[in-house]
Amino acid sequence: MKKLTQKMEFKPFCVLVAIILICGVISGGDFFKITIVEGHFYGRLIDILRNGSRYAILAAGMTMALGTGGTDISVGSVMAIAGAIACSIVDGRILGGLNGNVFVAVLIALLAGALCGAWNGFMIAKLKVQPMVATMILLTAGRGIAQLIADGKIVTITSEAYYNISGGYILGLPVPMFIAVGVVILFLLLTRSTAFGIQVEAIGVNPGSSRLAGIKVERNLWIIYILCGITAALAGLIESAGIKGADCNNCGLMIEMDGILAVAIGGTSLAGGRFSIISSVIGALIVQTISTTIYAFGVAPELTRVAKAVIVIVVCLIQSQAFLTQVKKIRIGKAGKKEAPAV
Amino acid sequence: MKKRLLAFTLIAAMGSALLTGCYAGYPAQTTGTAPAAEAAKPANDKLVVGFAQIGQESGWRDGETNDIQWYAAQHTDTIDLVFADAQQKQENQIKAIRNYIEMGVDVIAFPPVVETGWEAVLTECKEAGIPVILVDRGVDESCADLYDTQISSDFIWEGQQAADIVGDLLGGSGKVVELEGTVGASAANERKEGFDGELAEKYPDIEIIASQTGDFTRALGKEVMESFLKSYDDIDAVFAHNDDMALGAIEAIKEAGKKPGEDIKIVGCDGVKGAFEAMVAGEMNGTVECNPCLAEQIFDTAAKLKAGETVDKWIVSNDGVFTQEDAAAELPNRTY
Numbered sequence: 001m002k003k004l005t006q007k008m009e010f011k012p013f014c015v016l017v018a019i020i021l022i023c024g025v026i027s028g029g030d031f032f033k034i035t036i037v038e039g040h041f042y043g044r045l046i047d048i049l050r051n052g053s054r055y056a057i058l059a060a061g062m063t064m065a066l067g068t069g070g071t072d073i074s075v076g077s078v079m080a081i082a083g084a085i086a087c088s089i090v091d092g093r094i095l096g097g098l099n100g101n102v103f104v105a106v107l108i109a110l111l112a113g114a115l116c117g118a119w120n121g122f123m124i125a126k127l128k129v130q131p132m133v134a135t136m137i138l139l140t141a142g143r144g145i146a147q148l149i150a151d152g153k154i155v156t157i158t159s160e161a162y163y164n165i166s167g168g169y170i171l172g173l174p175v176p177m178f179i180a181v182g183v184v185i186l187f188l189l190l191t192r193s194t195a196f197g198i199q200v201e202a203i204g205v206n207p208g209s210s211r212l213a214g215i216k217v218e219r220n221l222w223i224i225y226i227l228c229g230i231t232a233a234l235a236g237l238i239e240s241a242g243i244k245g246a247d248c249n250n251c252g253l254m255i256e257m258d259g260i261l262a263v264a265i266g267g268t269s270l271a272g273g274r275f276s277i278i279s280s281v282i283g284a285l286i287v288q289t290i291s292t293t294i295y296a297f298g299v300a301p302e303l304t305r306v307a308k309a310v311i312v313i314v315v316c317l318i319q320s321q322a323f324l325t326q327v328k329k330i331r332i333g334k335a336g337k338k339e340a341p342a343v
Numbered sequence: 344m345k346k347r348l349l350a351f352t353l354i355a356a357m358g359s360a361l362l363t364g365c366y367a368g369y370p371a372q373t374t375g376t377a378p379a380a381e382a383a384k385p386a387n388d389k390l391v392v393g394f395a396q397i398g399q400e401s402g403w404r405d406g407e408t409n410d411i412q413w414y415a416a417q418h419t420d421t422i423d424l425v426f427a428d429a430q431q432k433q434e435n436q437i438k439a440i441r442n443y444i445e446m447g448v449d450v451i452a453f454p455p456v457v458e459t460g461w462e463a464v465l466t467e468c469k470e471a472g473i474p475v476i477l478v479d480r481g482v483d484e485s486c487a488d489l490y491d492t493q494i495s496s497d498f499i500w501e502g503q504q505a506a507d508i509v510g511d512l513l514g515g516s517g518k519v520v521e522l523e524g525t526v527g528a529s530a531a532n533e534r535k536e537g538f539d540g541e542l543a544e545k546y547p548d549i550e551i552i553a554s555q556t557g558d559f560t561r562a563l564g565k566e567v568m569e570s571f572l573k574s575y576d577d578i579d580a581v582f583a584h585n586d587d588m589a590l591g592a593i594e595a596i597k598e599a600g601k602k603p604g605e606d607i608k609i610v611g612c613d614g615v616k617g618a619f620e621a622m623v624a625g626e627m628n629g630t631v632e633c634n635p636c637l638a639e640q641i642f643d644t645a646a647k648l649k650a651g652e653t654v655d656k657w658i659v660s661n662d663g664v665f666t667q668e669d670a671a672a673e674l675p676n677r678t679y
Contacts, residue, residue, distance in 0.1 A: 033573075037600035047569050153402045154561070154587065156617045167598060243561035243591055245617070249401065250560040295570035301526050301556035 008274070012266050012282040015315055019286060020045075023293050031296060040169040044292055050166070052288030053176035054235040058255065059262040059280040060180075060187050061231030064224045066263050069204040069272025070124060070131030072228045075259055077142025078116045079236030079252030082109040084150040086237055087246035091157045094149070102161040110233045116142065117229020118222070125221035139256070146248040156245040166242035176238045180281070183231060187277050200224065204272025262287045265315055286315060391423040392645050393443030394478075395453035398431040402615065406679030407454075407479065407635035414638030422642055433457055437464045444471045450645040452476040458483045465489035474648040478637060479660075481529075491648055494640050494658045498530050501631045502537020504664045505610050508629040509542070509549065509580050512608045516548035517579035520571045522557040522564050522592060524584035530633075531556075534584045534612060552578070557588040564588030568595035578607055586611035586618035586630055593626050604628055604667075614665060616677040622670035629666040635679055 004010060024031040034043035058075055065072045088094045089105035098104050116138055123134035168175040191197030202210040203217055211217045235255075240246045260270070266283030268275040290311050299307045317323050392415075396408055415424035425448060429435035433456050443451050444467055451473055455461060461482050468475050469489055477493040509519060521538070524531030535554075542549050553571055557564040564583060571578060572595060581596075583589035589611030596603040603609055604626040611618050614632035621627035637660055647654050665673055 030574075037598075042599065044570070044573055047566075047573075051566060147399070152399050152405055154617070156590075156620070167594065239562060242594065243565055244594065245561065245590075247561055247587070250558075250562065291566070292570065295555060295567055296574065298553055298555065298574070301523055301554070304556065 008267050008276040009279045009282060011319060012279050012286065015265075015318060016282050016286050016289065019289050019293065019311075023289075023296065027296060036172070040172045040174075044296060046174060048285060048288050048292050049177045050174035051292070052285045053174070053180040054238045055255075055258055055262050055284035055287055056180040056281045057183050057231050057238070058235045058259040059266070059284040060183050060277050061228040062259045063263050063266070063268055063275050063277050063280040064187070064191070064200055065131070065228050066260070066268055066270055067200045067204050067272060067275035068221060068224060069207070070221070070224075071260065071270070072120060072135045072225060072232075073132060073256040073260075074116065074120060074135040074138035074142055075228065075232035075235070076252030076255040077139050077146065078113055078229055078232035079239060079255065080143055080146035080246070080248045081116060081149065082113050082233035082236035083240030083246040083251050084146040084155065084248050085109045085112050086162070087155040087157050087240055088149055090159050090162050091155050093151070093155065100159065102159060105162070106165070106237060109237055110230055113229040113231075113233020113236070114226050115229070116232070117226035120229065121222035121225035124225060125218040143248060146246070146251075150246050150248050152248075154245050154247045158244065162241050163244055164241070166238045179234060179238065183234065184277060184281055187227075191277065196220070196223075201273055201275065204275070258287050259284075261312065265312075265319065267319060389421060389423045390450070390642065390646055390649055391425065391446075391448045392642065393425045393427075393440070393446070393448040393451045394641075395427045395429055395436045395439040395443070395451070397436070397454050397456045398428050402679045403613065403633075403635050407637060409678060410636040411638045411641065414642060418642070429456065431456060433460060440464050440468065444468060444473060447471075448473065449649045450474050450476060452478050452641055452645065454478045454480045455482050456480075461486050462489070474645075476641060476644055476648070478641060479635070492644060492654045492656055492658055494637055494644060494660055496633045496662055497659045498533030498633075499537035499540075500659070501612050501633060501662065502534040502539075503541040504537075504631045505534070505582055505612060505629070506538045506541035506545070508610050508631075508664065508666060509582055509608065510546040512610075512628055513546075513549060513579050515546050518550050518552045518575065518577055519580045519582060520568075520575070520578050521551055521554040522567060522581065522583040522588040523554055524556065524559045524588075526556050528559070530612075531559075531584050538582055557583070557591070559585050559588060561587045561591035564591030565595045566591075568592035569598070572596065572599045572601075580608040580610065580628075583609070583611045586613045586615045589627060589630075590617055590621060593621060614663070614677070615679060616674070619665070619670050619674045619677050622665070622667045623674060625667065627667075629664070632663040632665065634660050634662045 031044050034041050034045060036042065062072060062075065086105045086109035089098060089108060090100045090102055092100045120135050120138060123129045124131050164175060166176055170178055191200065199215045199220055202215055203220060207217050236252060239251055262283035263280045264270060265286050266276065266279030268280060290308055294304050294307050394411060397404060399405060412426065415422050425443060427439035429439060436453060436456055440451055440453065441464065451468055455477060458481065462485060465475060465486050466489060475490040477490050479495045481493055481495065523535060539551065542551065552575055555567045557567045564587065568581065568591065581589065581592050583592060589609050592609060593603040596607050601607055608628045610629045611627065612631045612633060614630045618627055618630045640658060640660060644654055644658060
């Protein structure tokens with residue numbers, strides 16, 4: 001039992017369950033209602049799974065970048081690029097020879113994501129530019145690139161096959177969830193069954209001594225940022241599929257903040273070192289649950305951001321060890337005072 | 344050493360690619376203004392209009408640019424257009440306007456990229472005696488007597504028209520949800536004001552059961568609609584403050600196993616091409632146009648101002664209202 005509570009994943013998981021339970025109670029059970037519509041499950045929890053998947057996928061990549069003490073703030077723009085490429089190909093606007101082949105479009109979009117990641121990796125690993133600054137280049141330029149690809153328009157497509165990336169169902173559950181689970185399993189295998197995970201943590205703690213210890217710091221950074229690019233591209237594909245179009249101006253706008261937030265809520269230190277992908281995925285689900293909750297309870301539009309902020313603050317406080325010890329101290333202090341006169 | 348050389352060439356290549364990327368729009372701007380500027384001087388009998396466009400920000404904005412350039416190209420014998428692209432920056436717009444003053448154009452027209460900070464340059468226009476037309480956006484109150492007229496849509500009217508479409512579709516009673524635009528945006532505030540006011544006045548039996556912001560985007564329009572559908576099973580119609588949110592809502596409604604356009608009526612604003620395609624497919628019921636094709640009104644007004652006539656302080660642009668019946672006929676004309 002002690003072991004379980006000390007796991008990194010324990011606290012965020014409790015928070016997630018608590019938020020969902022509180023929502024369920026306030027809504028009088030409405031929040032949990034799952035029905036079957038046209039052969040698939042339908043309900044708010046399913047929405048959280050589907051819409052939270054793209055955060056989960058992003059957070060999985062982001063966790064490793066943050067684990068090395070770096071960060072990748074270009075993910076939103078990379079999402080836009082991937083969406084623009086895939087939709088343009090499916091629409092036949094570019095590479096018409098492919099006849100809008102969805103599979104090839106997805107592959108090329110993922111490759112583009114990897115390329116963006118490689119550019120970040122090159123800046124960070126080779127040129128030793130600070131990760132925040134290095135990825136800021138793509139954050140600003142990436143959206144412009146996406147605009148160029150999509151010709152400054154929202155490319156609308158009608159392909160049902162492409163739509164299924166976001167709106168499809170397997171065994172009655174949304175496809176993005178399976179993509180997210182796949183990504184997480186792959187990343188867990190990579191970080192927990194090989195030395196890669198420990199190397200990442202080592203780089204996060206001290207890159208210099210890691211290098212002296214024989215860890216290929218540069219190579220690992222390349223791999224991490226390329227993976228980040230690919231996960232961002234995947235998230236971009238899901239988002240663009242969901243709306244049947246590439247909205248370059250808005251796709252993934254400010255999502256890097258949600259991604260970092262998910263990782264932080266999960267408990268991974270932004271300073272690098274110990275990380276847990278599962279925690280981040282739970283963090284991602286918390287982020288999504290918060291917005292789903294806000295819509296579910298009909299918070300006034302002017303207050304949605306404030307409401308979100310308040311919940312995030314509460315979640316962060318629960319996560320903060322310093323805060324909890326302070327609370328404990330105050331409680332002990334109070335107890336101590338009561339006992340004092342008696343002595 | 345070899346590796347370093349390789350790295351260096353790579354940086355050089357990518358750097359130059361970046362630079363050319365950044366400046367891709369720039370030559371177009373200078374070539375656009377320079378020849379026109381030379382041409383503008385001798386031909387005094389022509390109407391010379393300086394237009395300082397914001398830049399490329401959306402399909403709507405591109406539609407406006409295309410319309411103005413197309414219209415000017417059709418009337419080269421009477422109109423000289425001096426066009427500048429400000430690349431979303433106020434200082435570039437101000438620079439372009441100062442340039443027009445120096446050139447001595449007849450009329451200056453521009454969509455102010457932001458509301459504030461125009462006092463100085465508009466005063467310069469006034470001192471130079473050049474009339475100013477604000478296009479599709481306004482400036483802040485303090486500049487009210489520094490420009491001559493504003494040509495833009497009436498968002499309140501758009502909201503009212505949408506309410507009328509919804510009222511007709513529902514036969515005067517039912518439950519409506521509203522997808523609002525970005526909080527604080529004038530298009531969102533005024534469309535809401537018009538829609539809510541008209542419904543309350545003309546169709547008292549139609550109730551707005553929920554309203555939430557979808558930030559004018561498809562993705563959020565869809566997400567908010569998903570939530571509405573779970574909170575209420577008896578939604579009769581959706582009013583979205585722009586067509587993109589309406590298109591997102593369509594996907595959410597389909598997922599809930601209902602038929603968009605039939606089980607739940609959908610009305611949007613803007614009149615983008617995608618909305619017309621959805622109407623032709625029977626998945627959307629109506630849209631109130633927010634017309635970017637303002638060229639004719641701009642140049643007509645400019646001609647009047649040049650001739651010294653007075654014009655209204657606010658000229659409402661010619662916006663249309665479209666429903667499924669006329670969607671198919673109108674679709675080929677959609678440029679944005």
